[in-house]
Amino acid sequence: MQTADIRQRWLDFFAQRGHTIVPSASLVSDDPTLMFTVAGMVPFVPYLTGLVPAPYPRATSVQKCIRTNDIDEVGKTPRHGTFFQMNGNFSFGDYFKEQAIAYAWELLTTSEADGGYGFDERDLWVTIYEDDDDAFRYWKQVAGLPDERIQRLGKDTNYWSTGQPGPAGPCSEIFFDRGPAYGADGGPATDDDRYVEIWNLVFMQYQRGEGTGKGDFDILGELPKKNIDTGMGLERVAFLKQGVENMYEIDQVRPVLDRAAALSGRRYGADHDDDVRMRIVADHVRSSLMLIADGVNVSNEGRGYILRRLLRRTVRAMRLLGVDTATLPELLPASRDAMKAAYPEVATDFDRISRIAYAEEDTFLRTLASGTNILDLAVADTKKKGAAELPGDTAFLLHDTFGFPIDLTLEMAEEAGLQVNRTEFDRLMADQRSRAKADAKNKKTAIADLSVYSAFRASGETVFTGYDVLETETSVLGILVDGASVTRASTGDIAEIILAETSLYAESGGQEADAGTIVGTGFELEVLDVQRPVKGLTSHRVSVRAGEVGVGDAARTVVDADWRRGATQAHSGTHIVHAALRQILGPEAHQSGSYNKAGYLRLDFSWNQGLSAETRSEIEDLSNQAIRDDLEVTTRVLPLDEAKALGAMALFGEKYGDEVRVVDIGGPWSRELCAGTHVRHSSEIGLINLVSESSIGSTSRRVESLVGRDAFRDLATERAIVSQLTSSLKTPREQLPDRIAELMANLKAAEKKIADFESRQLAQRIPELVSGARRVGAVTLVSAAVGSLRSSDELRSLVTGVRERLGSDAAVVALAADVSGKPAVIVGTNAAGRETGARAGVLARAAAAVLGGGGGGKDDLAQGGGSDVAAIPAALESISTSLS
Template sequence: MKYMGANELRDTYLKFFEEKDHLKLESFPLVPKNDKGLLLINAGMAPLKPYFTGVQTPPRKRITTCQKCIRTGDIENVGKTSRHGTFFEMLGNFSFGDYFKEEIISWAWEFITETLAVPKDKLYVTIYLEDDEAFDIWCSKTDVDPKRIFRLGKEDNFWEIGVGPCGPCTEIHFDRGNGSITTVEEFLKASDEDRVVEFWNLVFTQFDKDEEGNYNKLAKPNIDTGMGLERIATIMQGVNNIFEIDTVKNIVKKVSELSAINYGDDAIKDISLRIITDHVKSVTMLISDGVQPSNEGRGYVLRRLLRRAARHGRVLGIKGLFLKDIVDSVVENYREAYPKLKEDKEYIEKIISLEEERFNETIDAGMNILAGYIVELEALKETVLKGEKAFKLYDTYGFPIELTEEILEEKGISVDKEAFILEMNNQRQRARSARGESSYMGSDENPINKIDASINTEFVGYFETEIEAKVVALADDKEMKGELVKGEKGYIVTDSTTFYAEMGGQVGDRGIIISESGEAYVYNTKKNVGGKIIHYVEVKSGNIKKDQKVSLKVEIDRRSNICKNHTATHMLHEALKEVVGKHVNQAGSYVDDERLRFDFAHFKGLTEEELERVETLVNRKIMGVFGVNTNLMTIEEAKNSGAMALFDDKYGDKVRVVSIGEFSKELCGGTHVKNAGEIGLFKIVGESGVAAGMRRIEAVTALNAMKYMEEKEKTLKEACNVLKCTEKDILKKIVSQSTEIKEKEKEILELKNKITSGAEGDILNSAKIIKGVKVISYALKDVDGNALRDLADKIRNKMESGVVVLVSNVNDKVNLIAMATKDAVESGVHCGKIIKDVAAIVGGGGGGRPDMAQAGGKNPENVTKAVETTFDIVEKLVK
């Protein structure tokens, strides 16, 4: 058995199966498509599910891949065990109704024992308890010792997820120990102790499990295998930990350099080194595949991983931002398999820096909140922090529970861990509910998603807007149907169509479908999970029947406007590259008949000058009346011609390349104008940030652009009438009035300060003594928040000892503030609790620290009651 690096192993595996007539596909992005049940791709077969279910026809019956995967279910074990990681690569080979058990078992044994030269006396095989066929094949088609084959139950050697395709599996294991294992009991014990490691699972998908739990035989069984690249690399490199294989070890080394901590010197610090290594690797892959940090979904997974890595940097004593410095090592070790990482490196580093910086701010805020909790607990002489509060720190401020426990332990305080776990479980349940129930494909169980893969619709909408076609399928939300009648909503599939289905950011077409017996309005056009074009219809008269001949007519004016906006989107993309920088890449778009929206990677808002230059460049190219040409090419021909391709799109053998003169060239399946001059006018109407490192431009074209300009002109004229000036003088008039308003505001502020200063004596004289504590509760009028806070601070200083609560009615809203001296807090006064109860009386809420708190309310009619109640609240608090 020779040493093999991870990159060499990957290539060796893929080439082996290419020689067995498998089509090698590049890894799909980590973001799944048409799979509502998956947040992120978590297995090699996950992107291929449409081929297994028959809703899509695979490009070849034999496929092999090395698939990027993310799993966070065992995130708490990452770094602590030898085999857990959030990012991993899954080597796989798949058969869609072609070969079956005999071929894959033979090939698997050949690859392991001959290509990799793994010693046979180090290998064990497990099969499903009842799978005699697999046992016979292992014994007759390979030279494995039958004594090294163990039969296990359903839990270990049968693969199924709810209903749908499933079947028994056989697994291949490597023995890292010495001596022979002779019984199932010995094997299971060795497996539990990590002496025996499973590294390749061969799934025989031969059944279709129905809702009643019956296992129905598939007419064409499939093969689905998965071998963890990291697992096999540990075997081939003679190491026991996935963090010690060559590609990952190189990243660990970089983290060690940044932290000045040698890997292997300290077992506890090694955990942090491994967590940072794994998480930065995952974050790099996620960002490259278009995931942005956010507080929900896959964006939350990214944010959680990044913040967890940053937190462990603090544990190791790393100062400042450091995560971006690890990206270079990740790219260097993985760019051979994923060359896009190198292209995206600068962008990835910027996103990570922005998010790490934001985390540093939130974790500091979390420290302040935790400090407040500690003061409260100490004042109440309590030693357990409520689980709800620990969860709030975790959920709102990204504050790891371990850090909360560590800080509290120094103060002799613990966390109600059971309540914390309950909150965590509730959150997971909410997330599951938000995703909804799903099928094997993760899609809704709409009958239209189950159309047979053999049904195809020819799209002719690039050239025609009205055609004759045949209805090949009809359905409503419950079942496939023979007809749809007046008043019914449903779905129509035809053998050809001129309706464009929503894709690539372009909305679906609308129009009508007419048969000899009825008419239906097409209110949307989309593709189902199998990629079939579906017309969403409402029958307006008569009926539409299966197998009928029908006329399809697209709304021409709407399509025309969509085309203008789509072509303008391409021009905007190129203009941004020229004006802002070549790093600008499309991250998403939306094109309908009214406007266009374009999202792109950039790290700061565009200046007015940049926006003006972009807009002018697009309009100059429109006025150049360049022809818009479309050519079909192979993907390689397209890339060699300089055409831009979107980061997450999978392309077929032939692609459409849309060229706008010599200005723009992109791969695109959408509809476009024939000449750029048709767009007429391009106007940017908005630029904003949508996520860290992500900007959005919105624009209008043609008549909508003219309408936008006319509305602006109308507003300008109305403003001139109000200000009583000409358009030429409007700016001068606004500046003059702004200066005048500021002077008046200054006068008003000075008057307010005089009023509040004059009230100081009355406020101080209103003090009462409650259980030995001086208490002031006083109502004012028209004193804003800032002035109220300054006044309260002055009163507290002049009191020397006690608590002051001020309430002010301003514009039918209530401001409240409470401040207390140190000795008053020690006697039991807590401003946060006072203000919370007082604010409730005036219809508001708020809180704060023991020595200072503020709030607002919306019921000024209760101000007097709020003032009077303050004394009762203080009396209950004072010891």
């Protein structure tokens, strides 16, 4: 049974039983505490917890998921995958435990011919929470399972909660017995790979209290509405139904594995380590494909870092398979072809997806080359010292700074006959992870932060009137101070105000929130920010400037007209610049992010090279031509599919409902999905002035522009500067570039003459310094303070010059100077001096300690500094003492 068939049977089964089919949400989660959508229930959390009223009583979905906490287990077990799909059915206060069990058993055991999965009842086991007698009874009644195939387990495995006070409940998990060839008998409680969990039923029926860990909390009582949340692992069912050994061998993954085998010339199944590497490649290529398709781009932090890690682990695995060249151009299309039936976007958007992936592979291959050079030097240095072990901090530096994988370091060190200090490396890695965990613990969970809004959201959505008017009569539904619901807020308070209607735009879609006020009888509130903490609810953060506001009061929202005008100019300007980019660069230049506020816009887009001055000018000209053409700006609300059919552009990472707002500028000239506020005609934007273009990643660029009055002011400032230059230089404006270039050339020539003169002056001081040499211990020492110098380079030049004059006898040179108000000391030794034990680095550190600073360097040349210029004589004396 193909994976697509398993998926469709699921959706058909539950649709026929009154469930609304909900399309998969993006892998980029709406939950601010989650990097990715990690489970099928994540998009439904607001409904399951009661934070937002559910729009349907029962639903079903096949949700794309990413989990990275088990990334090191990928390829080693039959079921660990970074990307996976979770089939789910959900009930929001509708059916409960008995019906959920009945649905699960029916779908699993109904024959394939009749639309089910056709599992043999004798191969299925279930676990339940140890005290859940209801579940035990229902499994007996519905499935007729014998007692020994219903195992009771504790809270750590069979009880669900968010980890915070709120909904909780027991679970029942369904397992498939793969047979004695895969492990010992005894059922799922044996925790063996023989028993594969395929479906988890969560019975959300209780309210839990405070506590820590999976089991340390109290149950406060039953929920007023009991919910069902289930999850079936699509890949797990697929590998069982397809008769293969693991999820990496199913139809959606195996083609990549086979291509990796072909490229490496190694046979899958012949060697355990190679098999693991091929499975890693198959998983990570598919995961990367799906992440990029959902708008994730490569970066050094957050989601982008995870994508980078997946791609680099792929390259590393292929290298360990013996392939040193780029392989993604072969592997990624294989994954695309395997996944496009379920997710057509991976094919239609493959040009962009592949460009990002291939660029990262090229970058990492260069990184590997650089890291290899650094590792080679470290290996040579280790051998020179007669050591057999590469320092752990070197391995960590390669890993952390250069992205050089530790197992590659281990492999290459072993080839050179060395070990790696894994204890030190692991300690440094553990320290890094501890810091990351400490940062993560400082973040509160979404449910804990947002539960206070539940009662307000239950009364309905906030109506936004700001597309048509700047002022709206409304009423105060709620007030929050310091996160707690209160009835009143007074002068001086900072509070959140929940209103029934508002004309104030909440920050979203890259547009900054409106500025304005909320006024009513006896109070005036300054609006500091406007946000949507939960879907459908708008919260106004305000400062109470005068009076007292209370729940139930009548109020009026007033948008700052100048601010809104500037914001609409900037947002419409963003659409204009995006359209101009795509016309000039091509459709691959797709917007990947934006930010706009009154007078300013920033637009990020997919592109892998800098824009020339001519291209920037062309984009700016085309944008301003569209403004001059006075294009009409229209908006309409359409079904999502219809909007996409019209060619409306969607922003990667943005979430869209079944109906969307389409903004047209000049009809199809610019057509995008957008909920922001806009001008009515393009001429109202006034002016676009592109002020910068820069890189924000290997495949992403950013343009920034001033808009409207701010753009004019910036150009006026430039005009004033040009006027001042023409006056000062007595040069016509059109000749300024040549005149300035001439002056720069003259300045450079003058600086070279000065440098040559100062170099000769320094050289003339060398004989005098050499004449001051004296015998100290086993070496000849030249030690002197040379006054004030412009740079440490001048001091270093003196030290090396004196050292050369002293010849081959054992010598040490220590010179100090006042460099820009700070003391500096440089120490040099020759080969004979070092044979006596004199080490420049050690001597420089000793002198720097006297100067109140630090220093160090190599044995032949080292530098130190500090803060106390007056201590220079004592610092030089410390060197003499060390040599005595």
